[in-house]
Amino acid sequence: MIKKVLIANRGEIALRIHRACHEMGIETVAVHSTADADAMHVRLANDSVCIGPPASVDSYLNIPAIISAAEITGADAIHPGYGFLSENAHFAEIVADHGLTFIGPTADHIRTMGDKITAKETVKKLGIPVVPGSAGGITDDVTAKKVCAEIGYPVIIKASAGGGGRGMQIVQNADELSVKLQTCRTEAKASFGDDAVYIEKFLLKPRHIEFQIIGDNHGNCIHLGERDCSLQRRHQKILEEAPSPVINDETRARVGGIVAKAMADLGYSGAGTIEFLYEDGEFYFIEMNTRLQVEHPVTEMITGIDIVREQIRVAAGEKLSYTQDMVRFFGHAIECRVNAEHPFTFVPSPGNVTQYHVPGGLNVRCDSAVYAGYKIPPYYDSMVAKLIVSGYTREGCLLRLRRSLAEYVIDGITTTIPLHQALMDNEDFQAGDYDIHWLEKFLKDKTE
Numbered sequence: 001m002i003k004k005v006l007i008a009n010r011g012e013i014a015l016r017i018h019r020a021c022h023e024m025g026i027e028t029v030a031v032h033s034t035a036d037a038d039a040m041h042v043r044l045a046n047d048s049v050c051i052g053p054p055a056s057v058d059s060y061l062n063i064p065a066i067i068s069a070a071e072i073t074g075a076d077a078i079h080p081g082y083g084f085l086s087e088n089a090h091f092a093e094i095v096a097d098h099g100l101t102f103i104g105p106t107a108d109h110i111r112t113m114g115d116k117i118t119a120k121e122t123v124k125k126l127g128i129p130v131v132p133g134s135a136g137g138i139t140d141d142v143t144a145k146k147v148c149a150e151i152g153y154p155v156i157i158k159a160s161a162g163g164g165g166r167g168m169q170i171v172q173n174a175d176e177l178s179v180k181l182q183t184c185r186t187e188a189k190a191s192f193g194d195d196a197v198y199i200e201k202f203l204l205k206p207r208h209i210e211f212q213i214i215g216d217n218h219g220n221c222i223h224l225g226e227r228d229c230s231l232q233r234r235h236q237k238i239l240e241e242a243p244s245p246v247i248n249d250e251t252r253a254r255v256g257g258i259v260a261k262a263m264a265d266l267g268y269s270g271a272g273t274i275e276f277l278y279e280d281g282e283f284y285f286i287e288m289n290t291r292l293q294v295e296h297p298v299t300e301m302i303t304g305i306d307i308v309r310e311q312i313r314v315a316a317g318e319k320l321s322y323t324q325d326m327v328r329f330f331g332h333a334i335e336c337r338v339n340a341e342h343p344f345t346f347v348p349s350p351g352n353v354t355q356y357h358v359p360g361g362l363n364v365r366c367d368s369a370v371y372a373g374y375k376i377p378p379y380y381d382s383m384v385a386k387l388i389v390s391g392y393t394r395e396g397c398l399l400r401l402r403r404s405l406a407e408y409v410i411d412g413i414t415t416t417i418p419l420h421q422a423l424m425d426n427e428d429f430q431a432g433d434y435d436i437h438w439l440e441k442f443l444k445d446k447t448e
């Protein structure tokens, strides 16, 4: 079994991984930039190593420094968390080459799913329905026009190597196609170092529904149900819930069964998320994430399964602790992402947290590395906490969330808590009646 895990990440997720490790009797190593010397994960880990200056390229993305830190501290495994190096196949290979265990899927699986064109082709062959679109990459106007005429406008052009909601262009009609195709390719090259793009039908009122799966190296793969992540701003998730208000038990079992079987057939090991758009009762695959997701806690809250623990177990070569029959879903859970940003304009607000009080009580979980006196550095992602609550029913969950948001004190900076409070008071949200475009309209009304 693994004895010491280096956590190649920061913030709340570094702490989340640390907690799972310590519950399993595994020691941890924190790595950090100079800007994070006072971070909570650094304070709590058994060992810590400074790996470079604030810029991520010099620290959290600095592969030689991370590998050296593992060697110096005697770590035998590396957990990459999310973001940073978590979906970097090259990193997974280097970790293995140094005799260390990468807590995640194989480099081959990361590579296959990291290229969205290949990912779509792969899952389609495994029986998962995909969004109608081009059969592969698109490089010229003539082919693009042909594809769009077949699927119908509007369409969305997406970077094959894209991520984080970036590298997408929506095209309303044929007149816009050529310019937007060129823009998307140029941006894809600049942002991701790869100008491969593909075209999909742009769905007008879908929900974003994703399935959590986890596989081991013994041919087993189970699903842990779905999460509804339709509340998005600029294609980035703001609030997530499980189960989806529009999915029933029969659909969950059917679609979950399809994805778990597909991933077992692929020989996938580790945690993964199959993301779908869901419209008019149909599921359309958009991408797979081969890592732990920010929103994994809502699944943990309704299943009672520690996903990080399972990741560590399967990486160590053990069997999953659960068979599909053992997975039970109970109640409802919602996660609010708390960002150090203005609640409606999203202008960043890093700085000193002068007072800090976390809500508590039954079924309230707060994943955060913030403490009173902590200085939020301006260099990284603006998410500073995740408030997750569960309840017997969705209604009860909303009441608990409203109460918890009111209790949450983060003084000294501006946060998105008032946005979540406004959502709790909204009738559409209360009714679970929203799609992926709903939040943008809601925010437009708030800021106009």
Ligand code: ADP
Pocket (backbone or CB within 6 Å): 131, 156, 162, 163, 164, 165, 166, 200, 201, 202, 203, 204, 206, 208, 232, 235, 275, 277, 286, 287, 436
């Ligand atoms: P990323 O890897 O950048 O997160 P995704 O492919 O997962 O990109 O898409 C992110 C979001 O963009 C989706 O959740 C959805 O809101 C929107 N989106 C992507 N593809 C489509 C599509 N074909 N139609 C409508 N919206 C889409």
